[in-house]
Amino acid sequence: MRAQFVLSEIGVGLRRNLTMTIAVVVSVALSLALAGASLLVRDQVNSMKGYWYDKVEVSIYFCTKADAKTAPQCAAGAATDDQIAAVKTALDKMPLVKTSTFETQAEAYKQWKNMDPDNALVSVTPADAIPSSWRVKLNDPTRFDIIQSAFAGKPGIREVEDQRQILENLFGLLNGLQTAAFVIMVMMLSVALLLIVNTVRVSAFSRRRETGIMRLVGASNFYVQMPFIAEAAFAALLGAVMASGLLLIGNYGVQHWLANKVQFIHFIGLSSVLQVIPLLIVAGMVMAAIAAFLTLRKYLKV
Incomplete structure (x- = not known):
């Protein structure tokens, strides 16, 4: 019964704040995709160093x-x-x-x-x-x-x-791309966190009567807050899934197009992407859940 209630409240919250939820999903997807790309670029540089340094x-x-x-x-x-x-x-x-x-x-x-x-x-x-x-x-x-x-x-x-000096410029370029992806990721992550905070606040305010009734009948703080936290985590999950899809599409393009054009580079494969995806999903959901929990504790009396 409690699980059904929480799920129904998640649906209500997502429908009431549909536009903000979409903004959260898109911003989380972009920030996590950039985070994954940054990790993959780092792995690519390390792989190239190991491959080429052995040959120079x-x-x-x-x-x-x-x-x-x-x-x-x-x-x-x-x-x-x-x-x-x-x-x-x-x-x-x-x-x-x-x-x-x-x-x-x-x-x-x-x-x-x-x-x-x-x-x-x-x-x-x-x-x-x-x-x-x-x-x-x-x-x-x-x-x-x-x-x-x-x-x-x-x-x-x-x-x-x-000959190793010839490769340093290439590695420097890749490291620069990794740094740029990291900086943009931090900016997008900040936007995502702000959207999550605002979405939770708006959602809690629009349901203040329901939460008040729940408090009157003796519901615990955790039980009252759980729908909002789960709502934010679910939106982040959707964003992480989108980010994973973007990384898989990018990997397909690298393996089936770029690898044929630039044959002197040993590109990392699908296995590296699959190792990053679970990390993105967990990080996105945990980030959203913590942001929602702190928002409810600081700004809302539920």
Whole structure:
């Protein structure tokens, strides 16, 4: 009987404040969708870091004959075989080094041509202008500074380059998107909370006669407040369901369209979205229930 009464009161409250309830549902849906998107962007960045950092290399480029005129560190001319071998010996002694592969000038020139065959410089650039290099994979790619300090400025070495730096701009962009989504989420969440507070106050005011009668017949505060709290939680549940639908639609678009357009990025899958959805539902309902409970305690005497 009590459960039936609470459910009937929820229906009454939703019908009486239909427009405000719709506003609550939409604002909660948008704020939770942004919260979920922020969490998914964080997971995407972490996934990409784990995927790409394992593939990036540190390149130790050697001086060429052409570098003798343009690079002060290569004033002695092209790197000798002994200098190249000395770098290999030093790499073999470093526990940080996972693998090391030597790329000759001819191999580097061929790869450069294949990467950009329409480049006008290809026809005027000799093969010996492209430097040879050691391509080094590290057990911990974040410790590039050790390789940098060990080989930068050594005889025959033109430059020590960390490919990881190329990815930092991309990761920075994604982190920026995550921050923007978080800021907008906080703004939308504030709007949702204000709407929940106002909806509960209006709903309680419109039913003040019913609640007064319930108090006269000995109903407890919890029993009187429960319909209002359940009403807010139900509206938040609808918003969370909408937010979940938006995330699923977004994931479908990423997997079936964006993944085909941007194939160099390893996108997170549906499993990550499904892990976020229960959190959004629980967070939305708890947030609404707490807001309604505090509103009733502070502003209304029921």
